[in-house]
Amino acid sequence: xxxxxFLVVALAVVVTAVTLAVVGGGEGDGPLPEAPPExxxxxxxxDRPVGRADVESLRFPLAARGYRMADVDDxxxxxxxxxxxxxxxxxxxxxxxxxxxxxxxxVSMEKPTQEDQQ
Numbered sequence: 001x002x003x004x005x006f007l008v009v010a011l012a013v014v015v016t017a018v019t020l021a022v023v024g025g026g027e028g029d030g031p032l033p034e035a036p037p038e039x040x041x042x043x044x045x046x047d048r049p050v051g052r053a054d055v056e057s058l059r060f061p062l063a064a065r066g067y068r069m070a071d072v073d074d075x076x077x078x079x080x081x082x083x084x085x086x087x088x089x090x091x092x093x094x095x096x097x098x099x100x101x102x103x104x105x106x107v108s109m110e111k112p113t114q115e116d117q118q
Contacts, residue, residue, distance in 0.1 A: 038062070040071040050082045 038061035044050050058075060060067040 038068075040068070040075075044075060044078050050079060055079070 040061060044054055044058065060071050060075075
């Protein structure tokens, strides 16, 4: 019986101490300070094109229910813009190559052999 009373009193002390720490009882200004939200640390580089290593090293901070939607949306829109720019550049180069091929007949992309060089 004495052991049961000791455990009840110890539990009451622990619950009281935790409650006072959370609501600000004791030597503090108030409740526990708010933790700043985790933000995306390694942003995609704004001054150069995004490379494979940049995408592989990209890590999103966790939020209450997964990832922060704003961080993911920003990264996806940046990657989408980079891909659209590269697609446009590839299309320009392919059309320029097609124009050269039609004007000169046929352009070979193969490495010339020694017989061709002589």
